[in-house]
Amino acid sequence: MSGEMTDTDRPILETRSLGKRFSIGTRFSAEGRRTVHAVDNVSLTVRRGETVGLVGESGCGKSTLARCLVRLYDISDGQLLFEGDDITSKSLSELRPLRRRLQMVFQDPSASLNPRRRVGDLVAEPLRIHGKLSSREISARVAELFDLVGLQPDHVMRYPHEFSGGQRQRVGIARAIALNPDLVVLDEPVSALDVSVQAQIVNLLADLQEKLNLTYVFIAHDLSVVRQVSTRIAVMYLGSIVEEGPAEEVFASPAHPYSQALISAVPVVETTPGGTRKRIILTGDVPSPLNPPSGCRFHPRCPIAAERCRTERPEVVEYRPGRKVACHFPTISPAILPAHG
Amino acid sequence: MILSVRDLKVSFRTDDGPVRAIDGVSFDLAESEILGVVGESGSGKTVSLLAVMGLITDPNAIIEGSIRYKGRELVGLPARELRRLRGNEIAMIFQDPMTALTPVYTIGWQIAEQIRAHRNISKSKAMERVEELLAEVNFPNPHEAMSRYPHQLSGGMRQRAVIAMALSCNPALLVADEPTTALDVTVQAGILDLVRKLRATHKSAVVFITHDMGVVSELADRVMVMYAGRIVERGSRTELFSDPQHPYTRALLGSIPPLTGAKPRRLPAIPGSPPSLLRLPQGCAFGPRCPVRYEPCLTGKPDLGAATHAAACFRVAQA
Known part of the structure; x- marks a missing residue:
């Protein structure tokens, strides 16, 4: 070398x-x-x-x-x-x-996800804060992210408690990678x-x-x-x-x-x-x-x-x-x- | 035989209908034997041992089957009788030592109280015994430790204090529910060493519940693997780890990353997650995640059989 x-x-x-x-x-x-x-x-x-x-x-x-x-x-x-x-x-x-x-993923996905919001919303949040995307573009990006982390497209309307621990951590990861x-x-x-x-x-x-x-x-x-x-x-x-x-x-x-x-x-x-x-x-x-x-x-x-x-x-x-x-x-x-x- | 459990079933009545947490568990435990019980959350490993200890007090619980301790039936035994056994002949340690310690008394006081609840001895004699016990569980300065409160000790030291308390009456049976899960590996190694030593000196039989295959393989003489309330495989440590039979055991062992040698590019993962006891699949509970399932698995529940090394699987039975 x-x-x-x-x-x-x-x-x-x-x-x-x-x-x-x-x-x-x-x-x-x-x-x-x-x-x-x-x-x-x-x-x-x-x-x-x-x-x-x-x-x-x-x-x-x-x-x-x-x-x-x-x-x-x-x-x-x-x-x-x-x-x-x-x-x-x-x-x-x-x-x-x-x-x-610079993003971060935490240990306990149930503590880092707001229980009162749908997971689609949670993943879209960083896109709304940082991006200049239209709501249609945001939905498309959320669908893309769900696919990337191995979640079903129809999961976007669910709440965090409806998921298993592994799926919740997938949501946490989707949030972290949302902004590339x-x-x-x-x-x-x-x-x-x-x-x-x-x-x-x-x-x-x-x-x-x-x-x-x-x-x-x-x-x-x-x-x-x-x-x-x-x-x-x-x-x-x-x-x-x-x-x-x-x-x-x-x-x-x-x-x-x-x-x-x-x-x-x-x-x-x-x-x-x-x-x-x-x-x-x-x-x-x-x-x-x-x-x-x-x-x-x-x-x-x-x-x-x-x-x-x-x-x-x-x-x-x-x-x-x-x-x-x-x-x-x-x-x-x-x-x-x-x-x- | 210290303990004989036959066809133990535990269900809970809930708003969503009855939940069967344990579905026909049978096992035996001999003197100075360490039985490792491995399983994930919801596999029923803790509930089955709580039932053995008579610690399921939920009025909605239904316990069926037989639990014999030294030939004496424990199911249906009055609470007073059970209390005489617990702490004296049967002791239990939990994952979080603070569940067994009160923050407002010193360690020495708490262990002495436990001794005096079961033995008719003077307070000063009990205190002498406490000091011996703390030395036995490797407190560097047992005399000084007696006057400490739980919050003044580290997690590993608290767990040692609880073990000292569990040993105070020389129990014939010690049930340990994930006692090292909350501890660092360096501290865990010391506790595992201690359990091995105690088995040798006190001849206690130990049931060690854990989710860590590595811990079981280092400690247990025999192993029971549980999944969704049933035993899916049992055998001696050597049988189970050198020749795992059940697809779940195999998959679980395969998904642990190696600590030495070449790293696999991808880990062989098990798809899906453990089933909810409220919505157990038809047939074999592992079926939906099983790589080798076939028609019989969809309808029937495979039996474990009577062999010493046995797996509850249609594929294994067929082979």
């Missing part, structure tokens, strides 16, 4: 040392006013056409990061760039033309669905990505689903990215002890009896981001933590373009190092 920038290499979205702080409590509460660093110093690049999977335990800041990426939250530190354009502090009116290009966005951030889009329905939605997302040339940021706690849909993976722990790389490589040879523990903890169906995998069981819980540990934030739970990890926070090291690890003692397999010559 040469260093030439092709169209697919160009970042569509980029964060530079992005941080999000929340202040909690009031000056009257016992501990006074405090600050939580929900997302801390995240530098992530999303290239056109790829799917970046964000994984980590609950409370690691992946959903907060997702909301920052589409500017549903204001950003506290660092920068957010969309197609090279700094949108960190753009006002709501300046953001408006961008909104159609470039980037869709999907926050746990299949987690609320029945196992037998998850695969349908995963396939639908893959089909839409191909047909509409979409870029995804995909969040899920089910690691096998993330591996299936993602081209690249970023593993988050306590607000920061601890490892990043091509999806299959991160799963096959994780370098950070946290990624190793996380992946080894996934229960898998063993078809051959006796073939059990080595499991790393982490002790303790994710520490509170209100009071993060010193040094490497993973050190209290890390099976290989040394003295250095308690005092010095590891920098993110890029072993080769796109393959990053933040650990003093990473497991560097030959696959991670750049090829010679």
Whole structure:
């Protein structure tokens, strides 16, 4: 591979040392006013056409990061760039033309769809707000979208409660793609669905990505689903990215002890009896981001933590373009190092 | 045999007519055996175990069939008798630990109360036992944890506290309803380890309800797959996972993305969604979604048969 920038290499979205702080409590509460660093110093690049999977335990800041990426939250530190354009502090009116290009799909489709409106109406809403289409053109576009996401044309007159969970998520996806966005951030889009329905939605997302040339940021706690849909993976722990790389490589040879523990903890169906995998069981819980540990934030739970990890926070090291690890003692397999010559 | 369930049927009278949530479920459970019950929402996995626990109190529920615990019939047993068994010999843990904990008392107080409800021992003796139990479920600092309130613990720690409570009277039967579904995989791994350890030390029989095939394959000795209120396949873990027979089991296993090896371009998905119990299809309930259905499936309901590894499917019976 040469260093030439092709169209697919160009970042569509980029964060530079992005941080999000929340202040909690009031000056009257016992501990006074405090600050939580929900997302801390995240530098992530999303290239056109790829799917970046964000994984980590609950409370690691992946959903907060997702909301920052589409500017549903204001950003506290660092920068957010969309197609090279700094949108960190753009006002709501300046953001408006961008909104159609940056969309989001949420976990619980029944919470994000207004129960009192017909689904045809719900899908038409973004078209009315952003487009300059006639009502006839809007109906045609809604019919087209229903077809794209695998819903029947006569479903437009139904209400959200008349659908199953999988169909409701299809409506949520139709809404998100209505305006031909470039980037869709999907926050746990299949987690609320029945196992037998998850695969349908995963396939639908893959089909839409191909047909509409979409870029995804995909969040899920089910690691096998993330591996299936993602081209690249970023593993988050306590607000920061601890490892990043091509999806299959991160799963096959994780370098950070946290990624190793996380992946080894996934229960898998063993078809051959006796073939059990080595499991790393982490002790303790994710520490509170209100009071993060010193040094490497993973050190209290890390099976290989040394003295250095308690005092010095590891920098993110890029072993080769796109393959990053933040650990003093990473497991560097030959696959991670750049090829010679 | 700890538990023998025969032809259990549970229906509910509703405004839209009777709904049969469980339609003829039979299974046995031996001492220190872990039975995994897998199914999607509405498959009847939770309702069938609630019936076993005598926890279906809805006046519109109709429970038929036989549930024998150590040879004693539980169906029709007075509530007082059942209460003596529950918590003492039969314990249950749920998906959300907060359903079993009150926010206004400390963990130690709550577990001690549970012990004293079934055993005639002093409060200080009960507290000593609580500390042992919390150590057993891997609380790093059991003495300190006793004085904590549920809101001061993480989800994983709360679930451990509930497990400690369930174990407080050495139950012969432990029913766990999706106890790890709300937890992170790292925490789940610890809880599964704990269940395995308890089976070894307490010789408890465990019924573990989940929707996760991976969890079942790591934990269970025998597995029951449920769909729309019926058992569609049962067998030992090895039989079920290395030689799945029922098209539903096969399809479900096939639709799980692999964690290693090559990624399929598309996942083999099951079309449609699980049927509503109010509008069950004629014949086999999986029929409309089944890739190998043929005429008999449209009218008859296939039986499971008596074999240890059995599938309720006309195609399997025919082969």
